[in-house]
Amino acid sequence: MADPELPDGWSARVPVLDDVAALVRLRGADQQPWTGSDRVDAEGIESEVAGEASWTRRQLVAVGEDDVPRCWITVHDRAAGRALVWGYFDREVAEVDRIALAFYRWAQEQAMAMAAMRGVTQTRLDESPFAGDERQERWLAEAGYAKRRTWLHMTRPVSTEDAGFVARTGVSVRPVGVHENGMPVAEDLQVVHRMLEESFEDHFNSYRESFPEFVQRLREDPGHRWDHWWIAYVDEDTPAGTVVCSVLAPDADGIEGSYVEYIGVNRHARGRGVAKSLLGTVFADAAERGRNRVDLEVDDDSPTNADQLYLSLGFECEYVTDSWFKDLSVGIESP
Numbered sequence: 430m431a432d433p434e435l436p437d438g439w440s441a442r443v444p445v446l447d448d449v450a451a452l453v454r455l456r457g458a459d460q461q462p463w464t465g466s467d468r469v470d471a472e473g474i475e476s477e478v479a480g481e482a483s484w485t486r487r488q489l490v491a492v493g494e495d496d497v498p499r500c501w502i503t504v505h506d507r508a509a510g511r512a513l514v515w516g517y518f519d520r521e522v523a524e525v526d527r528i529a530l531a532f533y534r535w536a537q538e539q540a541m542a543m544a545a546m547r548g549v550t551q552t553r554l555d556e557s558p559f560a561g562d563e564r565q566e567r568w569l570a571e572a573g574y575a576k577r578r579t580w581l582h583m584t585r586p587v588s589t590e591d592a593g594f595v596a597r598t599g600v601s602v603r604p605v606g607v608h609e610n611g612m613p614v615a616e617d618l619q620v621v622h623r624m625l626e627e628s629f630e631d632h633f634n635s636y637r638e639s640f641p642e643f644v645q646r647l648r649e650d651p652g653h654r655w656d657h658w659w660i661a662y663v664d665e666d667t668p669a670g671t672v673v674c675s676v677l678a679p680d681a682d683g684i685e686g687s688y689v690e691y692i693g694v695n696r697h698a699r700g701r702g703v704a705k706s707l708l709g710t711v712f713a714d715a716a717e718r719g720r721n722r723v724d725l726e727v728d729d730d731s732p733t734n735a736d737q738l739y740l741s742l743g744f745e746c747e748y749v750t751d752s753w754f755k756d757l758s759v760g761i762e763s764p
Contacts, residue, residue: 432489433531436524441489441535444498446479448490451498452517459517463559464748470678472651477503482649487539491528500525502532504539507555507646508638509547512540514556520564529565533572537757544759553756560749569753578752579729581736583744584722587686591712596661597702600669602710605658613655618644621658621671628670628693647690652676657687659710661694661703669698672707674714677724687715689725704735708742 432441444452452474457467476482485506490498499522505513514536518525537554544552556574558565566576596602605621606614622640638646647653652675661670671693677686689711694703708723715723725744727736 433535435491435531436527438493439491439524439528441491441532444478444488444490444501446475448498449475449478452478452490452501455498455501455517455519458519460559463562466681468678468681470651472678476649476651480649480651485645485649487543489532489535491532500528500532502536504536504543506543508642510544510549510552512536512543512552512554514540514554516556516565516568518565526568529568530571533568537572537755541757541759544757550759551756552759553754556753557750558753560751566751566753572755574753574755576751577754580750580752581727581729581746582724582748582750583727583736583739584724584747585712585739585742585744587712587715587721587723589716591709592716594709594713596706596709600661600663600702600706601665602659602661602706604656605660607655611655613658617660618658620660620668621673624660624668624671624695625673625691625693628695647673647675650675650690652678652688657714659707661698661707663698663701663703667698668695669701670694670703670707672711674711677720677722680721682721684719684721686720686722686724687711687718689723692725704738705742 435441449471453469453471456469456474460469461467477486486503488501488503491500492498499519501517503515505515507513514533516529516532516536518529522528540552540554544550554574556569557580558569560579605617608614619640622643626637654676657674657676659672660668663669671691672689673691675688675690677688679685692704692707711723724747725739727739729736
């Protein structure tokens, strides 16, 4: 598949391990105006470029004569019919508008090729710019994307008082089981996957993700830990909900945090304090590990009003992103 046609003096290539430092700077500069911080997870970027996360991604960087990446685009083969697109562009580059549009065209070709390899006839491109980033929004609109959803990125401080949390009466929470060699019990992982699939059936943009896809994707994150998966039960032995977390890289003070990747409660158990019990378990675990914050992302229009629950538990919105979609038929672009 041909590389994108770039302006004179620029060329595209696949990023390599030696590019990580430049890509850390590029991503940091991309987020700083919207989050107030240019700190990014260098270990995570290394995984995307030269680690496990690179295996499910196709990506390019744009370089000039100095061979230093100034633009970077990634297409993540998330699941059958879903491709996540991430574009980072140095706004000081004079030709950045042309490079961005060429990269988004290339990303579309890659997503369609991924769909064809999976044998599916439809796929969705999904890019998540920061809310208010008018320049990137313009690139996406010109590439045929449309804004569909808004997401709140929330954070909550952790204190020593959180360590004493006790689950709601009638709800019990336990971590997934582990074997003597430290590996998780497969049956518990399968329960987590099934509950998340069922819990999110009525949520925006819900789609089926196979168990192997689910586990592989979470393991790609350097912050992944098996002992950050929990299952909640009601009526003693009925699985009712689950939460999957990861480790956040140290902040400016050198302290790690916890990140809620997923939290789901089955419909039959909603309203019984399951979500609060799961989150309380996360807070307690973070406090016991000496962490200073718990972060998560929530749909601004969640059908379960999850954002209100999080606000009531002390979370605050730190920044906002939007979802921009482009739906395609393999070989034929949809109108």
